[in-house]
Amino acid sequence: MLPHELPVSPGEWPRSAGSLTLSLPDPEGVDAVLRWRNDPEVTEWLIQTRINPESLKKEWLSSLTNPLQHVVIAWLGDEVVASGSLWIVDGMGQSHGDPEAYSNREADIDDLVDPRRRGRGFASQIAGVMLGLAFDEVHLRRVTAGCFADNHASRRVLEKSGMRLEQYGVRDSWHADHGWLDGCTYAMLAEEWASLNL
């Protein structure tokens, strides 16, 4: 599938996920995420640690017209408590043959939760919505999520969402404070999503 054939902001928004309302990014919602996005408690286990607020705002607002990136902002009433992101990428493999087989057929996902609002199932709710978006609406074939092996909360969220631990890398992931650490990749195929949702 070529980029111009992918849907931009598929489906109806906002939508509910448990107690959350998930919306597409707008300036108010992105500004609210930016109030906690660079907190050390959030960045501790991220690959992209401190970000430039203006760059993130521009990127997330641009996702509204970018079929390769989908961002959702999670509201609990009038408070922004979390976000979810999905990036569409090519599948790994040989680059000749039918490009529709591998081009833009996979995605990576991640979640960010306000440190004051952790442990209430918000990331798990968002992960479920992002998987549904990827498989039911964008019709991708595989979704992955990577994390440091020591990011236990993230691993638990991915396990609860039904993703498989597909790769455990021994000291394959660089951490600026802790050096070379173990890393994990979790994955789910479209057929696995379908069998979970029969």
Ligand SMILES: CC(C)(COP(=O)(O)OP(=O)(O)OC[C@H]1O[C@@H](n2cnc3c(N)ncnc32)[C@H](O)[C@@H]1OP(=O)(O)O)[C@@H](O)C(=O)NCCC(=O)NCCS
């Ligand atoms: C990872 C993160 C998104 C989880 O958000 P959350 O809303 O607290 O997640 P949930 O409440 O849905 O689930 C968290 C699960 O992890 C478990 N958990 C939390 N800390 C844990 C720890 N140190 N060890 C083991 N399990 C832990 C919780 O008990 C819960 O599992 P349970 O429902 O079986 O009890 C959040 O901590 C965060 O934003 N971290 C910083 C950014 C980040 O690392 N994002 C992931 C990018 S790879």
